Each structure stands twice: as structure tokens, then as C-alpha cells.
Amino acid sequence: MESVWKEVDETPLVSVIIPTYNCASFIAQAIRSVQKQTYENWEIIAIDDCSSDTTRCIIEEFARNDERIKMIILTENRGAAEARNVGLAVANGNYIAFLDGDDMWRPEKLMKQLHFMIKKDIGFSFTGYCLIGENAKEMGVHIIPPPVLNYKELVGNTIIGCLTVMLDRRKIGNVQMPNVKPEDTALWLSLLRNGHQAYGIQEVLADYRIVYDSVSRNKIKAAFRYWKLLREQEKLNPLFAGVYFTRYALNAYMKNKRGTSL
Template identity: 40%
Template sequence: MSDLVSIITPTFNAEKYIRDTLQSVLHQSYQNWEMILVDDASTDETVKIINEFAEKDVRFKLSRLSKNSGNGFARNVALEKAAGKYIAFLDADDIWFLSKLEKQIQFLKANNLSFTFSFYDCIDEEGNLLNRRVEAPANLTYEKLFFCNYVGNLTAIYDADYFGKITLEATQKRQDWRIWLTILKQIKVTKPVPESLAFYRIRKDSISSSKFKLIKHNFGVYSQFHGFNFVFSVFLMILFLFTQLIIKPVYIKKI
């Protein structure tokens, strides 16, 4: 279907948040979408809530995994089922502004882009604004992305007619960053929609993923994804940390 957007959403024990997430898609001003939800063997009411929406609107499409296989695996399953020209991503605890898809599709076409994203605002577990907006450079190049993942997963859209469906090994960490690197390596530069179009939920359990673990996963991007040797990967991680701690390239604004 022309200009159909396939929204990719893996879910796992998201009963506290999934209703708000689904509502934010249901009420989009751009209505030509399908939402591919793959539940990763939830043990709470997540599936029940999704089915409530799916029974009323066939654009919500749920598949269930028989055993817990991880977010990356569920995302790949969803991608395989996607039929849209455009692929968008939305995690089960995040929320879109109601004009999000409409503004991004218009921006893609007006700027002749095959990939874009937007700024986003941060909320806490209860949905309260945290007075924090994450922005990005007006022109995002592969080189800039190499040392900082500027792209919020919940804001990204790419043209599947141009790139095909981009899947990576399900076990790989920082899978979203690897997807954007794959895209930017091909097209070299893109632009973000220069406004916030989504709410990113910061949860205590996600914060508890220690910074050490994050560093380890980032090291994996250099050593596994890029294929650099150990010594060079260590060197790049030092540059990465310098970029993050000294240059601080992600633009976090108070709002």
C-alpha cells in the first residue's frame, strides 16, 4: 500500500505503559499505518490490553512468541511481517505526539530523504515531564553518528523501498545504533525534524543498566559491528568516552 507506515513494537511485560503507547498511535493525524506488535512471552496483562485494541482496529497486528527470546529477536520478527513503504519504531513504554507521523512523512518528502528522526522529550515512569529535550545536529553524518547515537529509536523512520528491511543479529546489543550506522554509511547524511515529536520514558530499571554495561555494549559496536581489532576498538572507546564526557555532543535542553 502506498505510503503505508509499519510501526515496529516488541513488547514484554508492558501492561503499565502499553495502553498509552497504543492510544498515541491510534489517534495519529496520519492514519495510513499498521502496528506490528510482537510479544516476547509476557506474563502480565500486556497481551490482553493489545487484544482489546486489535479487536476494534485491524491495524493493530499482534504476534506472540512461545518463549522469551529478547527484544532484538522480537523486533526482527515484526520487521519480517511489515508491509509498509516506511518503517517506524516505537517501544512499548514510549509515546508519540499525535502529529508525529504526519510531520515526519511530510518532512521526508519535502527534503527528499530516505531516513529521518526527530527531537524528543523525556518523561518519568509516571508520565511526568522531566524538563528535558534531546536534540541533534541539523545535519547528521555517519562520522558524527560514529561517536554518539543521536537517533532516538522512538523517532526513527526509514524508507524500506530504498533500504529494504534492515535486520541484524538478534543477540547484538545497541541494535538500534547499528541500524542507523548501516543507513548512514550508505547515504552519508540526513536531517532530523527540528522539533520534538515524542515522549521517551526513563524507567528506573533501564537506568539501572549500569554505565559499565553501556560502555561494554558500545565497545561491541566497534569490535563486532565494525570488525575492528581489540586495540583499535579500545582506542575508539576512549574517543567515545571523551566525546560523551568532555564534548557532550547530545544536545539536552531544558524545556
């Protein structure tokens, strides 16, 4: 795998964007999963979104002992999209990766994904992941992506996990997460609508933690947000929005039950 770096001037810097809000129970595991990467040329930009627990103190301790870790403290709660955008604005790497404060990566995630993107000369990739509980134990559900997705294939599909995405800004340009929920899906749709494709690595390289008091676990709110995304950002008429919304609901069910998508 090392031979791939001969194709570029140097091993590229990966900027890892981690928004945090009251995740003191999990943030250390998230950061350690980056520190354990077999690929070491990365920076963490952790953006604390006004946490009221000890999240900030934990990140500060990591930053004191690892100069690759930087923390930005927001003075008011601005939400995950704005927190990520703050991080994106100061990121130094051409490659951008996303990780939430309660999720984790497998040790070879960055190495394999960079190798994949450089070899294929692509700007947008994502990987498989598995669901874990609050105790970090696997729940038996592995989400395996298709080899490639275009815009029409992504609308109504829940297969791209934000914690698995890597973007090459030299190919897709600077990005900002739209101020519409789900903001990560909104960004992926925007990129694919503009002609990019998302390439999947069909291997589990990340762990998505199910936190049962999380807002994202409220399925009614999640469904309402997705309907709003289809109508307001994607500007689909009610008929097409209804078709894709039905597909979204079926995909969400299949993904959580069997780790598959339609």
C-alpha cells in the same frame, strides 16, 4: 501540508514496529499515542516477547477494536532485536517507524515526518524527543537533533532515539536489526556506513520514558555494550574505539543533563 501527497500515488502506509515485554503499565499509552496520530494510514505490528504480565491481553483488546493493530506472540524470549526483526519481516508499509512499549508519540509525529521525508526525497529521518518519568510527566530534558548526520558524526553520538526513526525501504532496502547491543545504534551505523545519511527534524515529536528498573538504565552495562559494538561490529582498533567511546560517554552525559550532543 496536504499538498505533499500530490507528489505520490497515494498516502503511504507506515508500519509501526512495537516490541513488548512486561510493559503492561505503559503499553496502552503507547498504542493510544499511535491511534491519536493526525496521519491515519498506519499499521501497528506488536511483537510480544513472552511477557509474563498482562501485556498480551491489553494488546489483544486493542486489536479486537482496531483492525490496523496486529499482534505476534513469540513462544520464547528472544530479545528486542529479534522481536523487531519478526515485525519487520511481516510489515506491509514502505515506511517503517519504531516505538517501544513504554514510549509515546506526539499527535503530529507521523504526518510531519512523512511530509519531511517526501519533500526532501530521503530514506532515513529522526526527530527530537523529550524524557518523561514513569508517571508520563516531562523531566525538563529535550533532545534536539542536528539537521543531518553522516557515519563519522554518528559514531560515539547518542542523539538518535529509536522511537523517533522512520525509514523508507524503497530507498534503503529491507533492514534487519543486528544481533548486537545496542541493536538500534548498530543498525543506524550500518546504514550510514553504507552511504546513507540521517536527517533530523529539530522538533520534539516523541516522549522517551525513563523506567528505572530497565536494563537500559544500567549505565555500566550500556557502556560495555557500546564498547563491544565499536570493537566487534565497527571493527575499530583500540585507539580509535577509545576516542569514540569517550565521545559516547560525554554525549550521554550532555544529553541527559541538557538535551544536547557534542
